[in-house]
Amino acid sequence: MNRIALGWNSFFEDTYQTVNKKELLPARVRMEHRGSYVLSTGEETYTAELSGKFRFEAEHRDSLPAVGDWVLISPGTDQKAMIHYLFPRKSKFSRKIAGTTTEEQIIVANVDTVFLVNALNQDFSPSRIERYLLMAWESGANPVIVLSKADLCEDIEEKVGALSSMAVGVPIHVVSSATEAGLESLFPYLTEGTTTALLGSSGAGKSTLINKLYGQDIQVVQDIREGDGKGKHTTTSRELIMLPSGGVLIDTPGMRELQLWETDYLSQGFPDIEAFAQQCRFRDCRHDGEPRCAVRNAIDEGVLEERRFENYKKFHRELAFLERQTNKKAQLDEKKKWKKIAGDRTRKHR
Structure with a gap:
């Protein structure tokens, strides 16, 4: 290669x-x-x-x-x-590092396409996909939703329809590694010189999917658990895999906790809520009982999902907290820098 x-x-x-x-x-x-x-x-x-x-x-x-x-x-x-x-990066998929530390963790870098893999069994989660979409847009890569384990789902059209309304313009592919149905729809993203990262929670079927796209078993795969249908954790570290076709795949461990890092794409992720908010009577409406609130009216009329609105508010709170912590960290870093400079000057003049 x-x-x-x-x-x-x-x-x-x-x-x-x-x-x-x-x-x-x-x-x-x-x-x-x-x-x-x-x-x-x-x-x-x-x-x-x-x-x-x-x-x-x-x-x-x-x-x-x-x-x-x-x-x-x-x-x-x-x-x-x-x-x-x-080298400077042309794209990067980041999250806030796990725990209380306010610091950026880069999951993968220089990716052209991000496959957001979500299983169609009991682990299907529109809220998780919304989070991944925000972070994919922020990364600079092109998001593609891949709904795996189609052979275990009986209401595929309903689930695809729910995602289509919240991920306008984002390609959605339904696949099954077990039957190989739909896999051919992913090949156009894997041309020579391109890089595609697979992101999703544990048990979404990423390792099995990589084996199918590669053409042989190169990743360890474990069976799903009985009872809840969730897969066992397989991938333990990020790895860049070179495909025989010339494309590049990056496998990542399952991430159930994916805290947002800075993003300017909240409006792009929730254009429907932003549009309703513009119709509220008060410009600073909090959508929490104010009169003539267009957002609450849309929820009451069944036009807007309560779940989606709650997720939107959760992201706002998370980003606001991150901004406060980031500003606090910047102030501490600046203080440490000047303290070090002062110490260096003192030692120099002794």
């Missing part, structure tokens, strides 16, 4: 031509594990670490390489390499 088949294009070539590091070799991150990386140049595979200078200058977590990133390396012996430079 050559570099172009691995996803290299004019976006990265233009940067490479302007960076005065021609003695270094471009490579793409296939896997990352506790500070070490598996990279591919398209011809060779290396295990790599960050150079001391790179590590020292990386101010935040998002300054470090993620799966899908392009970097510049100096190859060594025994297929070892050192990472010296991180």
Whole structure:
């Protein structure tokens, strides 16, 4: 496989031509594990670490390489390499890191298409798909909804209809890895030089789907649990997989907790609610009992789902909290920076 088949294009070539590091070799991150990386140049595979200078200058977590990133390396012996430079990203799918820390975690980078995989069995969740859609639009990649396990669903048309009204313009594909129905509809996204990431909760069928798209079993698959129909956790880390056809897939672990990172696409995700809100009597209507509230009227008349409106409010609260925490973190970071500068000056003049 050559570099172009691995996803290299004019976006990265233009940067490479302007960076005065021609003695270094471009490579793409296939896997990352506790500070070490598996990279591919398209011809060779290396295990790599960050150079001391790179590590020292990386101010935040998002300054470090993620799966899908392009970097510049100096190859060594025994297929070892050192990472010296991180290319600017053309897209990135991010979330707030799990826990109380306010920090961005990049799930995958430099992706053209995101397959948002959701099973059509008991684990079907429009609210989860709404969340994934917001984050996919923010990433800069093109979202595609893939409804898996169609062989386990008896009301497919109803579920597709529910998603069509909330994901206007987003392609929706119904597939079954068990019967291979609908899989051919995904092949046009997997052409040479393109990168597609599969995102979804545990048990959505991502690993089985990858095996089918690859043409052989390369991912471990486990049966769904009895009772609730949910799949067992299979994928444990993000991994870039090069397809025989020349396209690139990125598999990701199931994420049931997907906290929003900054997004400007709330209006795009909920255009119906935004449109109703414009018709409310009061400009600052909170849609919580005010007179002549068009949003509440739409819910009462069955035009707007209560579930969808509650999800919309939840996203607003989540983003507002994130903004407050981000501003607080920025203030603390600035304080630490000036404290360090003052300390350096004091030591210099001793």
